[in-house]
Amino acid sequence: MKKLFESLPITDYTTKLSVSIVYAILASVAMNFFYQPGNIYSSGITGLAQILTTLSTKVVGFNIPVSITLYGLNIPLFFIAWHKIGKKFTIFTIITVTLTSIFMQIVPTTTLSNDPIICAIFGGGVMGAGIGFALKNGLSSGGLDIFSITIRKKTGRSVGSISIYFNALIIFVAGYLFGWQYMFYSALSIFVSGKVTDAVFTKQKKMQVMIITAHPEEVIAEIQNKMRRGITIINEAEGAYKHDKQKILITVVTRFELPALEDAMKESDPSAFVSISDNVKILGRFYEEDL
Structure with a gap:
């Protein structure tokens, strides 16, 4: 544990x-501000915590706060994260x-609007952000x-989409227990989130x-740096206008890495031609930095 924290700079802690x-x-x-006043149920474990809190008055005779229920439900998931994702990730x-x-x-609890659609949209937007x-x-x-991050590492599916699949059961239970209108409002909120x-x-x-570059070695070294x-x-790419010999380099990066790629190109070959295809699907191994 001590070695783990010694590997992190102080700026990483504060950030x-x-x-x-x-x-x-x-x-x-x-x-x-939005979920509780609008009777909107959130996604995932938070939504489950809301359902259990709502049922607690009927089952145990008193209201258990969402904050306590949420923390209790997360405890077993900490163990999964520790073994499947990483120790640093789990600690933070x-x-x-x-x-x-x-904070919850x-x-x-403050009522900004009684309109459940407004509560669903803005609650989902704030939570998703x-x-x-x-x-x-x-x-x-x-x-x-x-769970989403673990599955994404193996399948490449986006985190938001995975969460939507998991949350179908949550909104169905909310609708069945508390009224079907809440299912639709909660579904809207989860979609937005x-x-x-x-x-x-x-x-x-x-x-x-x-x-497309005439200086492939410099470009490769700078990108991999x-x-x-x-x-x-x-090899042996040829320009149609000047018939000059060039090489084509193909790689895949994440949108998060795009600024680093642009810096690498400016430093290695500013005159290179770069074409970027957005949001491609990858089959096979693709390195993703551990969280």
Whole structure:
């Protein structure tokens, strides 16, 4: 454990802690300003925690706060993350979930609108922004994020889409127990949340890059210096206008890595022709940095 934290610079600590706080605030705003007043059920473990909290009054005779239920449901998932994803990831996930539970408890429930559609859209948007921001910075909000990331590493499916599949059961149970109108409003919120998550979290969006260059060795060295990516070389390419000999380099990067690629091209061969195909599907092995 000591060796784990010694490998992280102090700036990494402060950045991840700041991201945890931002996510905790956004999740608390989504829950206490939109979900609770609008009777909207969130995605994943948070939605399950809301259902259990709603049922707690009938089952045990008193209301168990969502914050406590949420934390309790996440405890077994911490063990899965520790073994399947990574120790650093799990430690910061525990910190994030703890802060989220605390903020949900101390932020007062405030009714901004009684319109369930408004609550569903804005609640989903705020929650999705928080989840995407956390994942983009190497953190997880816990819950189904752990399953989603594990499956994404094996299948390449986007995090938001995986979450939508998992959440179908949550919204059905909410509709069955509390009224079918809540199922539709919650489904809308989960859809918005998933789309916003994918818009913010760009690491899983892959882009195919084709580079035509007269200086392949310099380009390859600079790209591999800035990111861990394999490159395929096609020799004996010829320009139709000047008939000059060039080489074609083909690689795949994530949208998150695009600024690093642009910097690499400026430093190695600013005159190279670069073509980028957006959001390609990959079959086979594709290296993804551990969170």
